[in-house]
Amino acid sequence: MSNKIQAAITAIGGCVPPDIITNADLEKLVETNDEWIVSRTGIKERRVYREEGKGTMNMVMPAIWDVLAKSNTKPEEVDFIICATTTPDYVFPATANLIGAEIGAKNAFGYDVQAACSGFLYALVTGSQFVETGKFKKVLVVGADKMSSIVNYHDRATCIIFGDGGGAVMLEPTMDGNGICDSILRSDGNGAQYLMMDAGGSRRPPSHETVDAKQHVVRQEGAIVFKFAVTNMAEVAAEVMQRNNLVADDIAWLVPHQANKRIIEATASRTGISMDKVMLNIEKFGNTTNGTIPLCLWEYEKKLKKGDNLILAAFGGGFTWGAVYLKWAYNS
Ligand code: UT7
Secondary structure (H helix, E strand, C coil): CCCCCEEEEEEEEEECCCEEEEHHHHHCCCCCCHHHHHHHHCCCEEEECCCCCCCHHHHHHHHHHHHHHHCCCCHHHCCEEEEECCCCCCCCCCHHHHHHHHHCCCCCEEEEECCHHHHHHHHHHHHHHHHHCCCCCCEEEEEEEEHHHHCCCCCHHHHCCECEEEEEEEEEEECCCCEEEEEEEEECHHHHHHEEECCCCCCCCCCHHHHHCCCCCEEECHHHHHHHHHHHHHHHHHHHHHCCCCCHHHCCEEEECCCCHHHHHHHHHHHCCCHHHECCCHHHHCECHHHHHHHHHHHHHHHCCCCCEEEEEEEECCCEEEEEEEECCCCC
16 A cells, blocks of 8 residues: 555556458558558558548547446546547547537546647546546546548558557546556657648638648658657657666566557667567557557456556657556456
8 A cells, every 4th residue: 555646547448440441452542562561560451430420539439438337437427538639529629528428427527638649648647647636536538539530541651550449548546556657748849840730720721722732631751750759759668667667577568659560669679678568459450549559458458467567658740759657457
């Protein structure tokens, strides 16, 4: 027992839509091939959410219902909903509010976090700070993206990478030493130009011109982003381990953002963590932006044991990046 309130993940849910886009499917749309995609990224297929008129909220609801059930939470008990997404249902209101209404969380407030691929870590740390005050007992953290809504399937530099999916966790107070222990979050807006959506915001509102110029989709200068991602994601993962006196042998799992298998391998190598202790699902789901880390935790949940040391790490547009050290709080 410690006398400090920590925030622990007490339930995890994940979901991906059923429709699959394989590398062979993309070969029909752009000049690419399976061998290039697999060797440069590690991705074989990704999911796409095709429900007409539905957005990120509807896509991720199965994961949220699952988390409420697994954590024995009644909707009215939820204090705070924080949704990390780069593809909100609307510019406003926040997707977190739509989620609150959908589940009937009448005592909760909520908002969205926009930090591209690092959003889930930013949201997790934000949520944990609220729990640590002692005032908030049930914080629902969601990370999800319908990337297909902002991907140009004629741009081979981006369409091969992204997929749709997401997940959610419940954060609750614990005093047994498990839960979120430490985090490092960083951002540098000088990197904005290399990974962004050019139009649709207040600087360049939607117009016929912006639509014709295909400016409502992700634009990425991949090689530059790759360089920053490899260095920064690995660096913060190593730093959070070092300042908590953790060596590779102490770590049960590295949970990296799934953007590119080569970036994941570089992070594993920098921290000394062997690849058999690295959560990986990029092969099946690609880069689901805010969805990758919850989807990993969801898929590996059965292998996690109470007290396991986990390092979560991410890098994304912004630039944004960060690492979280947590002790897993339950056996499933
Ligand atoms: O999740 C948030 C942050 N995002 C990331 O972390 C993504 C970071 N970037 C990456 O993962 C990689 O940069 C990509 C996977 C996007 C691209 O891989 P790369 O090894 O950096 O390729 P590149 O852009 O440097 O291009 C190398 C070559 C070029 O041809 P030339 O100029 O050498 O003739 C490209 O035109 O590969 C070509 N290329 C392709 N070829 C076949 C680029 N995309 C493709 C493609 N299929 N899809």
